[in-house]
Amino acid sequence: MDGLHGFNSTPDCVDSGFDLPPPVIANAERRLHVRAYEHWVALLAGRPFPAISDLRLERLTDFEARSVLLDYRAGPRDPRIVRIGRALREECGVDIIAAVSDVPRGSILSRLTDHWLEVVGTRAPLGFEAEFTNHQSLPTLYRGILLPFSSDGRIIDHALGVINWKHQAPAALAEQLSAEISRAQGPR
Numbered sequence: 001m002d003g004l005h006g007f008n009s010t011p012d013c014v015d016s017g018f019d020l021p022p023p024v025i026a027n028a029e030r031r032l033h034v035r036a037y038e039h040w041v042a043l044l045a046g047r048p049f050p051a052i053s054d055l056r057l058e059r060l061t062d063f064e065a066r067s068v069l070l071d072y073r074a075g076p077r078d079p080r081i082v083r084i085g086r087a088l089r090e091e092c093g094v095d096i097i098a099a100v101s102d103v104p105r106g107s108i109l110s111r112l113t114d115h116w117l118e119v120v121g122t123r124a125p126l127g128f129e130a131e132f133t134n135h136q137s138l139p140t141l142y143r144g145i146l147l148p149f150s151s152d153g154r155i156i157d158h159a160l161g162v163i164n165w166k167h168q169a170p171a172a173l174a175e176q177l178s179a180e181i182s183r184a185q186g187p188r
Contacts, residue, residue: 032063033145036162037125040147048123049150052158057083063162068109070100070116070159073151079116079159084109088163091134106135112144112161119146119159131168139168 039060043050057064065085072079078101089095092107100113111132119126129143144163148156 032164
C-alpha cells in the first residue's frame with residue numbers, strides 16, 4: 001500500500017472524468033495465445049480435435065497476422081506451410097515459405113515451428129514461452145501455442161501456430177537509457 005490510495009478509494013480515471021471501460025472489454029483476455037486456444041476449444045464440438053474445415057483464419061483478424069498453418073498430410077518430416085500471417089512474414093524478411101525446412105533460422109517463426117513435431121506426439125495443444133536473441137540481434141520475448149487439427153477426427157494432419165513477441169532494448173542501450181534517466185531526474 002503506498003498510502004495514497006486505499007482499497008475503497010476511487011480510481012483517478014473516474015475523478016478526472018474518464019469513463020471506465022465496459023465490463024466485457026475490461027475482462028477480455030489480452031494474451032494472443034490464450035485467445036487462440038479459446039477459439040480452438042470452441043471448435044472442438046465434442047471431438048478430440050477440431051476439424052480443419054471449421055477453421056476460418058480470414059475471420060480471425062485478432063491473431064491471423066501472427067499465425068501459421070502447417071499441413072502434415074504429405075508426411076510428418078517436413079510439414080508444408082499453407083498460410084503465414086503478414087507480421088510473421090515481415091519479421092522473417094520473406095514473402096513465401098513453402099515448408100518448415102524453409103523457415104529462416106533465428107526468426108520468430110523458427111521459435112514456433114521448432115515445436116511442430118511435439119504437437120503430433122502429445123496430441124494436444126502445446127504452449128510455450130521463452131526469450132532469445134533473434135536474427136537481427138534483438139533480445140526477444142515470445143509466447144506461442146500450436147493447436148492440432150484433423151481432417152478425419154483421428155489423425156492430426158494440420159496445426160495452427162500463433163505467436164506473439166516483443167523486442168527488448170539490447171543490454172547496452174538499456175543501461176545507457178537508465179543512466180540518462182537518472183541524470184535527468186537529478187540528485188535525490
